Amino acid sequence: MNILDQIVARKKEEISVSKSQKSLESLKNSVFFDRRTFSLKETLIQKSGIIAEFKRKSPSKGIINDQSDVLEVAKSYEKFGASGISVLTDSDFFGGNFEDILKIKNEIQIPILRKDFMIDEFQFYEAKSIGADVVLLIAACLSPMQVKEFTELSHDLGLEVLLEIHTEEELNHFNKNIDLVGINNRNLKDFKVDLQHSVDLKNLLPAGTLSVAESGIYSFEDFKFLKNKGFDGFLMGEYFMKNENPGEAFETFVSNLIM
Template identity: 75%
Template sequence: MTILDKIIERKKEEITVSKAKISIDHLKNSDFFGRKSFSLKESIKNKSGIIAEFKRKSPSKGIINDQVQPLKVVSAYENFGASGISILTDTDFFGGSFDDILNVRNHIHIPILRKDFMVDEYQFYEAKSIGADAVLLIAACLSPDQVLEFTELAHQLDMEVLLEIHTEDELNHFNSKIDLVGINNRNLKDFKVDLQHSVLLKDQLPKDVLSVAESGIYSIEDFKYLKEKGFDGFLMGEYFMKNEDPGDKFTEFVSNVAT
């Protein structure tokens, strides 16, 4: 059983418990459910292209940074030009929670991506209820039919979809309704990083699709290489979060890539 298999198994258990506690009708009555979402797609086009991530830990790295508060970090991300914010809401494997979005939603004015393992339609109502503007769909744990169904549901709820792929076979999960395609430089099954593999996959996408390089971007050189290869967006978390002050690291990074 891979780490991804374990995560999905646990996620399904969580969803069963959540459904028993909180109905979809209750989620629809939340303060954020009726708000107009910000467009991640447009923000990537018009700003730095960086989706800066708040992430405390991961299965592959363990604790990355559990000493900083989300609002301080994501406010710095916004102030220095991030196109969007990615926030992990998985608790067991990534140390996140819904509160990490709820506590910052009213304070920032750029899109928030709920980054989690979306395997049930219930989770999309959750995402909308906590103020997410976009959701991540991971091809490795969904069928092409599920991707289409979930994309349509997300759009009905005024949220955009970032589809994450890593293999050539997963190109089949793409459909014309997808807003953005993320190519994970890190294999979720063995956690190895290969930037060149991602470039080869990107070249097989339709030319008009916004592409996002995800994970494993550890230097300015990595960033510039992927930008030169035509990526529109860059989802980066660990590079910033492993520092005592992720906001300062983000500011320094943005300044350096601009030169």
């Protein structure tokens, strides 16, 4: 199995355990469940366009930063103009957990993306119950019909959807109800990065689609290249998290944007 297959197989086991421990009713009774959500579609345009990520590790890079405090980093991201904050909630492969979102939900006023491998409707109720505003749908591990159904469920719950694609074939997963389309510069099956491939794919999206360049943005030059090619947003994690102080790294990066 490639790494994506391994992650999905493990995710199915996790979901089975979660369902045995929690009911949908208990998730709906969460203090966050009826809370108003923030719109990433709006903040993407109003602020820097950067969805700054909190990520401890990844299958391709190993440990990136397991010392920084999620609340401290999130507050810095918000202070210096992040359009949103992406938080990994996968534990085994990315070192994340639900507590990371719960710790910051009441402390920031910008959208929180629950970044995980969403393959079961139970996970969307989880996302709502912990205070997420946006969920990620990865086309590589879903069918077009699942994307459609999960998008409808997300909207019913008041959550926005970021659909992630990487191949031309995955354009078939797009539907008019998708809020934003993320194009992963990194192939999840072999982790190779190709920025030009993402640009080519973006140009095939319907006119007016909000597009987000994801992963593999390793320099200011990469960012400028993608921005000049018309991307509306940029999901960046490792670039900031590899620093001892991710918030400070984010501040420096943003200050260069306005120079």
